[in-house]
Amino acid sequence: MPMKSLELTYNKEHHAVIANDVIKGKQEMTLQEARLLRLLITQVAKEDKDLKTYTAKISDLAEFLKIPKTHLYRDIKDICSRLLQRLVYIGTGDTKMPWKTFQWVQLAQYDGNGNLTLMLSNQIQPFVLALNERFTQYKLANILEMDSFYAIRLYELLKSDDHKRDFDGDYPEYSMEFLRQFFECEKKYDAFKDFRKRVIDIAVREINAKTDLQIDCVEYIKNSRAVVGLRFVFGYLKPRQLPGQLALDGDEVEA
Numbered sequence: 001m002p003m004k005s006l007e008l009t010y011n012k013e014h015h016a017v018i019a020n021d022v023i024k025g026k027q028e029m030t031l032q033e034a035r036l037l038r039l040l041i042t043q044v045a046k047e048d049k050d051l052k053t054y055t056a057k058i059s060d061l062a063e064f065l066k067i068p069k070t071h072l073y074r075d076i077k078d079i080c081s082r083l084l085q086r087l088v089y090i091g092t093g094d095t096k097m098p099w100k101t102f103q104w105v106q107l108a109q110y111d112g113n114g115n116l117t118l119m120l121s122n123q124i125q126p127f128v129l130a131l132n133e134r135f136t137q138y139k140l141a142n143i144l145e146m147d148s149f150y151a152i153r154l155y156e157l158l159k160s161d162d163h164k165r166d167f168d169g170d171y172p173e174y175s176m177e178f179l180r181q182f183f184e185c186e187k188k189y190d191a192f193k194d195f196r197k198r199v200i201d202i203a204v205r206e207i208n209a210k211t212d213l214q215i216d217c218v219e220y221i222k223n224s225r226a227v228v229g230l231r232f233v234f235g236y237l238k239p240r241q242l243p244g245q246l247a248l249d250g251d252e253v254e255a
Contacts (some may be wrong), residue, residue, distance in 0.1 A: 003119050006043070008056035009065045012141035014042040019127035020134045023160045026089035028184045031149045033083045035065050037104055038116055038152075042140050044128050050130065053107065053119040061116060076116065080108035088124065136160040142211040150183055150199045152207035156214060156236055157182065165235060173221060173231035192227045200230070212236060 016038045029037070043054050058076050061067075067075055069113035083105050091099025102123035109117040120128065136159045143152045161172035180186050180195070189195040204215045213234055 005053040005055040007023055007041075008043060008054040008061065008118070010039075010060070011042070012144060015133055015137050016041045016044075016140055016141055016143075017044070017128060017131060017137045018156070019131055020160045021090050022088055022124070022127045023136050023156050024182070026181060026184060027086075027153065029086050029149065030079070031147065031152075032065060032079050033086065034069065034149050035144060036061075036079060036118075037083060037086075038140060038143060039065070040105070040120060040186070041128055044120075046130075048129055051120050051122065051125050051237065053117055055115050055117045057114055058110070058116050059114065073110075076130065077110065080105075080116070080118070084108055088127075139212075142213075145210045146206050148202050148206055151203040151210075153183060154200075154203040155207050155213060158207075158215070158232055171219075171231050171233050173219075173229050175229045179230065184216050185198055204222060 018041060040054065042052070048125065058073060059144065062069070062072050062076060065081075084103065086104050087101050088102055088104055089099070091097065103121045104120065104124060106121040107117065107119035111117070136156060138156070138159050143155060146152050146155075157174075163169065164172040174182075176192070183193060183199055185199060189198055204218065207213055207215055214236060215232055215234040217233050219231040219233065220227050221231060
């Protein structure tokens, strides 16, 4: 018997709930793929026992995701085709340590009458369903207006480490090795000034302008003159400049 499909709902106040292991794993996708995937994740209800399929009118979905009406069906098909090939990478980066790779989505089906049916992969179920600990939760509205996938990723990363933040100067910090892998930039923006300009600065500006999170400044951790890590000073309060830390528009740092 075919599985009954539910109607996809569009509510920016709904929450995306994702396990931290997935948040901190490697992800590669376009901005529109990221929006569609996170919309699909918001459909998962707390009381669900298993994953379900969801059907939407392509015209409604495109309007919600702000996909231009020109070549609408072709664009939706391309987004879905690519998303079906995207993988979740969970692990430590050490090939000798445990790791896991699987698909985000297992079904994208068009019926020829304007309706699209989608389903997350069965393998991702433990990472979006019935989570009790080590998960990240945020309203869909916080990422829908973003124009950079890097901004979505940094927002999710900081939300996942919100518990590390306090007002005595203890904020999450990340090595450059981790950040380059996290943003899929191992082979891009080799000079730190380029990585900062094209990834970090853009992401921070979008987060501050469009989300509930406020990054007050970024501290650069150095080994001699080389930047080896970043510490993000953030919260949900009015922006403030903390003593001894570098503002985003501060002096240029050297790679």
